[in-house]
Amino acid sequence: MSALEDDQVLIQVGAVSLNYRDLLILRNAGQDTVEGQIPLSDAAGTVIAIGSKVSRWQVGDRVAANFFSNWLGGKYQAQHYLQGALGGSQTAGVLAEHIVANQDAIVAIPAHLTLQQAATLPCAAVTAWHALFERGQLQAGETVLIQGTGGVALFALQLAVAQGAKVIITSSSDGKLARARTLGAWQTINYRQQADWDEVALALTDGAGVDHILELGGPDTYARSINALASGGHIHQIGVLTGFGPTPNLWPLQFKNAHINGILVGSVAHFNTLNAFLSQHQITPVIDQEFAYEQASAAFDYLASAQHFGKIVINVQS
Template sequence: MTMTTRQYRLTPGTTGLALQQDTRQLPLLAEDQILIRIGAVSLNYRDRLVQQDAATTRSGLVPLSDAAGTVVAVGRHVSQWREGDRVSPGFFAAWQDGPFKPHHLASALGGGSNDGVLSDYVIAQADAVVAVPDHLSLAEAAALPCAGVTAWHALFERGQLQAGETVLVQGTGGVAMMALQLASAHGARVIVTSSSTAKLRRAEALGAWATINYREEADWDKAVLDLTEGVGADHILELGGPATYTRSLNAVAHGGRIAQIGVLSGFDAAPHITPMQFKNASINGICVGSLAHHVRLNQFMTQHGIHPIIEHQFAFDEAPQAYSALAEANHMGKLVVTLD
């Protein structure tokens, strides 16, 4: 039986790549694949960069990397999944576990030449998905593959976060809010920076130990030192890029860790890193994470009953509006598109 699926593709427009909805026929399922009916997808800052990068993004690419849905068919050699299972594709289909390797990067969904998940149905390799935790909706599970796994990888896998340590997160986007929720549940003290007083109040309600409005306190690195009696932050999720990096170096504690994640202010951060030597501190490059990281994240969220922060849910036909909301950056946490 042949099936068709609605999907969005990025096609050349008047000002770069535009979202274009169409339908296509699904290929036959291979023996080691599963067919997933997508229930929800979420957007990341990366998706805006992919849309803007007409030079390297394949014309006709199906965008987005993060989704959750229900298995509706399995290949004849698939034994670990059955129809009705709720699953979420991993960000890197090829990165199962262990150290990151060069070939893993090429398997990322929704970027370059690899089709993503903004579609009614997605075919995935059976070993490239994880089970959705029972306590999460599909919309909540769709918020995790990039932002959730990134925060988990930075703090717990590479950072080895301990209760009582201080964590600084920049902004109130998807990675930052997941880091706030995860670190707070683990007993860490979380400092959140933002230019919005309203968002900082919401962050306090979510468990932030302290907040800094960087419009009112431009020298937010000094504010971090003041809050910590001169010690600094044990962990900094560096999400800003060139505009924030020097202050992150100033604010990190001796023996602390900076998780290099974001490029919100560009890709050309070139800070003077000598202070890291004399602080015996470290910088960890973080590019999302493996399926094993995703599984351990799900286990932690189940243990602590954590639900991701979703600012707004859009219908499938409203996907362009979701992209607009992403560009406006007025949200906290995640923006989600739900599918019927």
């Protein structure tokens, strides 16, 4: 391994976690992907060496790398994704025993979390935080509808419940919906049994609609999200679980004075603010299953099966 630059730290990776993005990249690796590229964006570990001018970290600190290595704060710019998104086609990821990061591109792990729990935060938790709190300014008493029970969805549920919001969760699994209720979900909807879940959400809110919708489905769910939205509400556009395709008629949003917020993870500043909230409320991430480093391929297969409830983790250090 080459010597560290003055402002870099060397991190011994303890654990990493998977996101749906990782599956998309694995399945659709294009000609622009660097050969032998290291995958995954989410890792937590321990600082084991620091550059000569590093002042923010010491050996032994527990840290996590931000999804965007170059979005420290302020307004999002296109180059943050093109040049700094970890685990993409051009930027090396974190599925490794050691990674090197700039001292400004990492954050301290909340003291109450293990490395495995902290490894679930950089993409899914920061995305949920950015949507609901940074862009949506979520307030106690507001209603939130969340599609599914994957990583972003469950972080959004936990964060919103801690804020005092009323959360509606949709899923095709009664078992997953029951588990969501134990995490504080106010109402649940099985969309296989009630395909018109938007009308159900309207009925649950006495016709007013929901204040925030985490749009994780994509083209197949968008029209229903618009219908279920309250006046002045927010659709937080995040997922593409039903694939890519044309959006539905957006005209009704004008008559609701509503918002669509495109959400692409978040900055180091967002991550730090999230971690303060997690510490304040002692929120613990939901991990569905952990795999050994040698079982990385099996972890991807499990992600593809969509059986998980929460996050999937790979332990890099045994």
